[in-house]
Amino acid sequence: MGFTGRSEDLDRLLPHLSPGEDDTAALPLLIFAVTGMGGVGKTALAVEVAHRARAKGWFPGGTLFVDLRGYDEDPATADQAVLALLDALGVRNANLPATTERQYDTYRALLAERRDRMLLILDNASDPAQYLPLLPGTDHHRVLITSRDRPDALPVRLIDLETLTLDDSVALVTRALHDTDERDDRPVREPEALRELADFCGHLPLALQIAAGMLRRRRHRDITSLVAEIREAGDATTVLDHGSPGTDLYGRPLVLRPVLETSYRRLPPDLARLLRLLCLAPGPETGTETIAALAGLETDVTLPLLEDLAAAHLVSSLPSADGSATGMLWRVHDLVRAFGTGVVARDAESREEGEAARERVVRFYIERAHAASGLLSGLPRDHQRPFTDRAQAVAWLDRERSGLVAAVQWAREERFADTAALLADCLARYLNWRRHFDDAIAVAHTAGKAARQAGDRRREAGVLNDLGQALSKAGRTEEAIDAYTRALDLFQTIGDRREEAGLWSNIGNALALAGQARKAIAAYTRARDLFQDIGDRYHEAMLWMSLGVALRDAGRTKKAIKACTRARSLFQAMGDGLGEAMAWGSLGNILEREGNVKEAITAHRCARALFAAAGDRYGEATEWGNVGNALHRAGRAREAIDAHGKSLEIFREFKDWYGEAVTLDNLAVAHKAARQHDQARAAHLQAADAFTRANAPTEAAQARARAAEQPE
Known part of the structure; x- marks a missing residue:
């Protein structure tokens, strides 16, 4: 070959x-x-x-x-x-x-x-x-x-040496088949199957050579048949070793498991244990602290062990964005992972050890995800240890996302049904904010099934609520309302009027996102009345504010202003500065829509000051952007550019790519108004990149089109 x-x-x-x-x-x-x-x-x-x-x-x-x-x-x-x-x-x-x-x-x-x-x-x-x-x-x-x-x-x-790229993996197998018979057109006829086979082989040259040898002997069978065989077995090493064609050009046996076995057997006991447990980690890439929890060790003990495994090329490391050791991610090759899980499965003591490790990592994930979600919700930092601020919490969630989502899938197992469903609830806000809607929907489906099997109607209703939020933000309004309605029915059966009111509010949100303002008004009104009846003044005020936005979208501006003013008054009476800030912001948007730009600027500046006083940098960033938009409407383009710049600085601090992208687009509009076309074009292109990072391809394409429209 x-x-x-x-x-x-x-x-x-x-x-x-x-x-x-x-x-x-x-x-x-x-x-x-x-x-x-x-x-x-x-x-x-x-x-x-x-x-x-x-x-x-x-x-x-x-x-x-x-x-x-x-x-x-x-x-x-x-x-x-x-x-x-x-x-x-x-x-x-x-x-x-x-x-x-x-x-x-x-x-x-x-x-x-x-x-x-x-x-x-x-x-x-x-x-x-x-x-x-x-x-x-x-x-x-x-x-x-x-x-x-x-x-x-x-x-x-x-x-x-790392494993091969996908293209080189495909080229290796293709060349091996053509060297034997130049008429072998299976790689051309089955490109998708060949790529899947390369993935199953983990892009490891030895595995690819074995697969190519099997295909040469199976010259009258398609690539898809070998792919299906590996998929059914669930372990590529078993299939490939069973069909191994003998030796390579250097006279060495073409076998996978013995190669992995010799590397594993040479490890000292503490490294062998850590490798076995790491193969059970839920995601393909795992943080140092998570691995420490998995192994039941301190981080400073775990890190040098991981470095020893990396020196033996049994794991690979990815550097952290901040250069810290705790922020590093560690990856186990797919074939090593399959080997390690096989070692655990064949030994009763190792299985028991592995289950204890999985329970530790889920508990660790719940603790961290709950704290991180609290910071995303704007809760006081004092209660959100071990994170020092929102940015640190977001960085951890971004780094561990694949593992967190995979751990929720453990809810299919009875022993993890409760804990994994709890983890799903902790992740809902983050996944929707980051626009990982597919993950959010998959997490909710898995957690919901576990709750139904356990007969826990309250938890099932809560997961359906999370599912509705993800579906709504993904633009799947009818499915979202169906999920919300099923959750509503469950809470009504339980007799929980507070949760019932919250579901009516969420139904209103879904309808508002879909542009159905009049239906949203009806849902918000129902929610507001329920909160009034049970004496929940905070959520009543929130619903007045939501109602104001829906009334604005329906063209009923005067009623919208009255609704937001009512919300502001309720928040002021409660001494809730953050609530008051949100009400001022909503009021500013309505005033701007009405054309009362001067008052809108004042309202947004009041909102910004209240957010800043409360230490809510995220709210402050939003209101800097709203001030910028209002200033642009007032013909004050250069002041608008300055305001959007301050908003952009904070969104970048939080690594909020969607907020960054929207702000850059608004900044570009302000540059255009100031006749700064080069800056406008650059801002639109930066917005396109940020939209791409934020999983918003449609908005990214629109931003690129706006950049192309700028005059030279």
Whole structure:
């Protein structure tokens, strides 16, 4: 099978092997190490480098290659390897020195005397003791080591190999099939199946080679059949090892599980335990603190263990945005994960240990997600430990999202039904705010099913409410109202009038988002009346405010102003500064719609000041934007630009991509009004990028179109 991909790795490694104009110009580095997990293609890269270097005439003395079999049951020793190297140098039989010490002396002397530059490849090393005695005593030659472990104790230039890209994975299998039979058109006929097969193989060259060999033998069967077999088995290693075609070009068995097994068995007990448990983590990427919870260890104990696993290429790390160790994410290769979960499943003690670990991580997730959700809701920071502010909470939720969503899916298991459903409730606000609507809907469906199976009608109603919010924000109004209505019926059956009122409010929100203002007014009125009846003044005030917005959208401006003024009065009477700020903001929007721009600016400035006094930076950002829009309407473009700039600064602080995008679009409009067309175009393009990050492709396309409309 020909060499495929790795262009970046070749570009990094080859220049260091070049002698330049003469050896005096060569780089002083002597040793290079290609490292990576088993099966990632280290030997193939080393051999390819040797071929290319030889073709360029860089090593006229030739290449010496020795397989140290570092991960076999009986690895080669340096003493054994030196015999093979001497043989390759022509020293054998009667010429071979009698003692090991003399053999090393002869080996080093031959390399020192040889003026023709040589490349020495020490392949598949697992321990420095295998190769340290073999290093030349001269910097004239070059040494290339391959290993699954990083030789961090040596001054070595490292080339860490990752798995192949999707395109290179597809190219590898395609080339393997065409090399056997150029008429094999399955890759062309089944591109989707081939990509799925590459994903199942984890883009690991060894797995892809095995899959290609199976397809060659199954030449009258399509790729889809192999994909279906792997999907049904649920473990690619089982299917691929069962159909393994023998050995590779280097005479090594083409098998996956033994490769993973040898790496695992070499680990000390604490690392082996951590790897097993990490394979049970709910998401593909997991934070350091989450792994610590999973393992039941302190973070400062867990971090060096993870670094040791990364040095053995059994996990990989992703740096944190802030450079902190606790913010790092750790990823386990899919095939390693399948192997690890298999190890746990086959041992009763490991299964019990694994279940305890899963319970710990769910409890950890609930604690953190609840605190983070509280900060998103504007609750006092004192009650939201361990996060210091909203931005930190959002960063944690963004980092752990895939794991959090996956952990909710554990609600399908009876033992996790309650805790996973509770986690789903903690995530609803965040997922909707970040516009991860598909995740929010999937989470709600899973949690709702668990609640129904448990016969918990209150929890089922709460999850249906979360589902309705996600569906509404995703623009699926009819489905949202259906979910809300089912939740409403459950709360009415339970006799919870407060929750019933909240559902009428949410139905109004869904109708308002869908542009059905008159129906929204009816729903809001029903909710307001219920809150009045039960004496809930806070939510009554909130409903007056919502009613005001709906009345504005229905064109009933005077009644809208009265409704928001009523809301403001109620909040003032309660001493609720944040509520009053929201009412001022809503009132400002209505006044602006009516054309009373001067009063609108005053209202928005009052709202902004109240938000700032309460320490609500998010509300402050919103009102800076509203002030900017009103100033633009008043023909004060340069002041509007300044206001939008302040809003943008805060949204970026919170990493609120949608808020950032909307603000940038409004900023562009203000720049256009000021005849600053270059700035307007740039702001629209930045808005498009922010909309893309915020999962809003339609708005992104519209922003790009507005940028294109700006005059040169």
